[in-house]
Amino acid sequence: MHKSSPPQHHCIPDGDTSHPDNPIPEEPVDLPKEGLRVFGLDVSSAYSNDSSTSPETASPKTPETDPHLEGAVEGLDLNDAISKSSDLNGTTERRRRASTILLSQNSHDVRKILSDTPEGGTKLVEKACCGGGCCLTDLIVKSTPIDSSTPIIEPDNEAFRSLMLKLGPLHLETKLENVVPLPPQTVFLDSISSNAHPPQPRSDLHPPSFVTPHPPYDVYSAKVHHARELTKSGAEKRTYHFDLDVTDYPAESGDVDFVVGGAIGICAPNDEGLVNDIFTQLSIPSFTRDKVVTLRTTSGRWPTIWGEEESRELMTTRRELLTWCSDVQSYPPTKPLLRLLGEYASDIHEQKILFYLSSAQGQPAFCELRTGPHITLAQLLSAFPSSKPPLPHLLSVLNTLMPRFYSLSHDPSISCQRDGTQCRRLIEIAVTVHESPNWRGGPRLGLGSGYLERVAQRIQSAEKDGKDPLALNLRVPMFRGLMANPLAREFVSDGPMLLIGAGVGIAPFRGFVQKRLKSANCANKVWVLQGVRDSLLDELYSGEWGVEESKVKKVVQSRKAEGRYVQEEVRNQADLVWFVINALDGRVFVCGSSKGMGEGVESALVDVVMDKGGLSREEAEVFWKRKKEGGQYIAELW
Numbered sequence: 001m002h003k004s005s006p007p008q009h010h011c012i013p014d015g016d017t018s019h020p021d022n023p024i025p026e027e028p029v030d031l032p033k034e035g036l037r038v039f040g041l042d043v044s045s046a047y048s049n050d051s052s053t054s055p056e057t058a059s060p061k062t063p064e065t066d067p068h069l070e071g072a073v074e075g076l077d078l079n080d081a082i083s084k085s086s087d088l089n090g091t092t093e094r095r096r097r098a099s100t101i102l103l104s105q106n107s108h109d110v111r112k113i114l115s116d117t118p119e120g121g122t123k124l125v126e127k128a129c130c131g132g133g134c135c136l137t138d139l140i141v142k143s144t145p146i147d148s149s150t151p152i153i154e155p156d157n158e159a160f161r162s163l164m165l166k167l168g169p170l171h172l173e174t175k176l177e178n179v180v181p182l183p184p185q186t187v188f189l190d191s192i193s194s195n196a197h198p199p200q201p202r203s204d205l206h207p208p209s210f211v212t213p214h215p216p217y218d219v220y221s222a223k224v225h226h227a228r229e230l231t232k233s234g235a236e237k238r239t240y241h242f243d244l245d246v247t248d249y250p251a252e253s254g255d256v257d258f259v260v261g262g263a264i265g266i267c268a269p270n271d272e273g274l275v276n277d278i279f280t281q282l283s284i285p286s287f288t289r290d291k292v293v294t295l296r297t298t299s300g301r302w303p304t305i306w307g308e309e310e311s312r313e314l315m316t317t318r319r320e321l322l323t324w325c326s327d328v329q330s331y332p333p334t335k336p337l338l339r340l341l342g343e344y345a346s347d348i349h350e351q352k353i354l355f356y357l358s359s360a361q362g363q364p365a366f367c368e369l370r371t372g373p374h375i376t377l378a379q380l381l382s383a384f385p386s387s388k389p390p391l392p393h394l395l396s397v398l399n400t401l402m403p404r405f406y407s408l409s410h411d412p413s414i415s416c417q418r419d420g421t422q423c424r425r426l427i428e429i430a431v432t433v434h435e436s437p438n439w440r441g442g443p444r445l446g447l448g449s450g451y452l453e454r455v456a457q458r459i460q461s462a463e464k465d466g467k468d469p470l471a472l473n474l475r476v477p478m479f480r481g482l483m484a485n486p487l488a489r490e491f492v493s494d495g496p497m498l499l500i501g502a503g504v505g506i507a508p509f510r511g512f513v514q515k516r517l518k519s520a521n522c523a524n525k526v527w528v529l530q531g532v533r534d535s536l537l538d539e540l541y542s543g544e545w546g547v548e549e550s551k552v553k554k555v556v557q558s559r560k561a562e563g564r565y566v567q568e569e570v571r572n573q574a575d576l577v578w579f580v581i582n583a584l585d586g587r588v589f590v591c592g593s594s595k596g597m598g599e600g601v602e603s604a605l606v607d608v609v610m611d612k613g614g615l616s617r618e619e620a621e622v623f624w625k626r627k628k629e630g631g632q633y634i635a636e637l638w
Contacts, residue, residue, distance in 0.1 A: 011571065011607035018574040020611035025582035027496075027525075028575050149173050153349045159382035162439035164372065165353070165365055172352055176359040182343055183336040187392045188296040192315060206477050207267050207324040210314055213305040213403045214479040219267050220249055224474040225426055227456035235537040239432045239504055240456045241409070244476060247425045258412035258427055258480060260511045261487030265403035267477040268451040269323045274378055278328060279318075281381040283388055289319050302326075302400050318391060326398040328377040330447055332370040336397050337380075340389050347386035354384060379439050404448030405481050406431055407591075407636075409507035409541070411514035430507035430540060452476070487589065490634045491515070495585025498577060500601055502531030502566050505592025505636075506540055512589075514546050527576060531566030531597065533558050567600030571607055578612040587632050594637035602635070 012020050017028060150172040154160060206221055213219065225243040246258070258264075279289055295303070297312045303325035304312075322328070335358045342354030356362040357369065369375065377398070381387065410428040433453050434446035445453065455476065459469040482488070487508055497516075499509040509528055516526050532539050535557055558565050570577060580586040590601050602624075609620040627633035 010611060012574045012611045013572055018572050023612055025579045027579050152352060155350060155383060159379050159439055163383055170356055176355055176361055178360040179355055180335045180339050180358045182339055183397045185393045185396050186298045186300060187395045189392050190294040192292055192294050208316055208320050210304055211324055212307055213265060213267060215306055217252060219477045219479055221475045222246055222478050224455060224476055227459045230540045232537045236533055237432050239430055239540060242429050243426045245424055246427050259488045260411050260515045261491045261508050263405040263407045263482040263485055265405050265479045265481035266448055267403050268448040270328055275322050277378045282391060290317050292317055305400060321395060325401055326395055327401040331399045333375055340397055341384055341387040344389040345384055345387040350384045350386050374436050374444060407508040408511055410511045430504050432504040486634045487636050490631045492585060496525045496580045496583050498580040498588045499528040500590045502592040502597045506530050508591060510541050510545055517546055529566055529569055567604040570601055570604035574608045574612055577608045581627060590635040598637040
């Protein structure tokens with residue numbers, strides 16, 4: 001009996017730039033120019049007057065950053081589980097960070113998924129974890145309160161209420177099990193000897209020499225030549241451009257230099273106001289904050305970043321350590337930190353709550369705390385005001401303050417600014433400011449982007465007052481960071497390239513285009529698919545690509561015109577994708593956020609290969625995996 005063949009996969013549109021049933025990789029002749037930024041860059045004719053247009057294939061609008069959960073847990077109705085859980089709790093859902101993807105909305109849903117009860121329970125989900133090592137494997141049995149029990153009195157302040165803790169039947173007499181042990185103290189501060197020669201503190205200008213994020217080289221103090229905002233007023237996110245002067249950057253072994261696609265490291269300090277807030281909450285007197293002391297550590301790399309694992313003894317100040325060495329805002333709270341705060345809490349109710357969060361019974365509440373909105377050290381100290389841990393012991397449990405990396409947004413081999421008769425070498429970066437709600441009601445800025453925005457605002461303020469920004473002598477501590485990262489490593493001078501990016505992810509591709517302009521090889525064509533929300537507000541580097549943009553550039557706008565995302569245009573440009581990835585030395589680069597854009601583009605690329613190559617989904621995924629291993633498919637996502 002004749003066996004019918006399975007229905008053919010068809011997920012890409014059939015249009016002028018997308019022919020699903022044509023498996024032959026052919027270079028596109030006509031590319032659409034409406035609703036898409038496409039760089040059809042032929043170096044030999046980049047400035048010619050020849051251009052052609054063709055209508056785009058319409059695509060339906062997709063919701064922004066919609067996680068593909070459908071079918072992830074077969075037979076489980078997540079919406080129903082969420083609704084039932086909300087009814088049981090009698091509370092509204094707490095807002096979660098966009099960087100956390102869960103199959104549940106709260107700890108009750110997780111327990112329903114993992115349990116063997118009739119209303120829940122599936123073996124397809126073997127582990128659900130918030131990332132804090134607190135997987136829910138056992139249900140906590142609520143103890144019955146006795147008549148003489150003393151109910152917990154919660155701290156009456158906004159910081160505590162912002163934590164939205166669900167303490168349940170907790171009372172002072174509740175017996176807590178498996179409370180994490182008190183973390184050991186590995187940091188000690190002593191007075192300096194009388195014959196010592198302490199260094200001059202420079203907490204607000206440059207990190208201390210022992211930080212060494214780029215061993216054996218010191219952090220370089222780069223003068224800010226200029227800074228400006230790339231986005232317009234009203235844009236959902238603010239993006240700034242920086243020109244940093246690296247003319248005198250010291251030579252390094254191996255003739256390492258700044259390269260296209262490379263990334264520099266920025267050593268951003270904690271905000272001065274935040275540091276002073278923590279000092280005040282710890283009751284550390286002002287006169288001791290900048291006093292030079294002897295720091296002793298018993299083990300580990302801290303206060304260095306990538307130094308040796310060893311004990312250390314050096315001279316510094318409390319302000320230097322809290323400003324440059326410990327991260328007080330980027331990481332969710334850990335059980336050792338909560339246990340430490342509980343140890344030094346003088347209020348018995350605050351102590352009980354902190355110990356509860358560090359125990360087995362407090363597991364669900366702890367998971368809720370970690371996966372909720374960002375929580376800073378200052379917020380915890382404000383929520384539990386009776387906790388005054390000694391600074392050395394607190395520094396022993398805080399995470400190391402790490403540098404932030406930013407891709408170069410130009411070709412560093414051609415950047416030069418004339419200063420009289422001398423050519424000053426500049427490198428360029430683009431930085432998008434990350435904001436999230438602050439428990440005090442205002443915005444909370446990212447560590448690196450917030451620091452750089454403050455620098456840019458000082459330059460803008462000087463220009464507004466008619467002053468020369470260079471006279472401010474503003475400097476940024478940086479180092480030549482990742483010059484062998486995937487973008488830089490896989491960039492080549494030969495072969496066609498398709499560059500796909502959204503938001504600030506498009507910045508390094510500007511350097512790719514500039515680099516290719518220097519090549520005289522007509523085969524070295526570049527196409528860029530760029531996604532923005534609104535081209536009038538947040539189109540980055542408009543008019544600054546080094547080409548005649550009216551002939552080679554278009555925009556995919558998600559909030560204007562046809563409302564299309566860049567991943568949809570990848571499907572519309574199936575012929576181009578198929579040609580580039582099958583060409584000799586052809587490469588496809590993707591850069592941007594991993595959530596939404598990154599996941600969507602990867603899914604679109606799989607669809608293209610399935611339709612153009614007649615492959616199954618599994619075969620298409622293997623196809624891109626092998627292209628990635630061979631250096632032809634490069635994804636730099638965060």
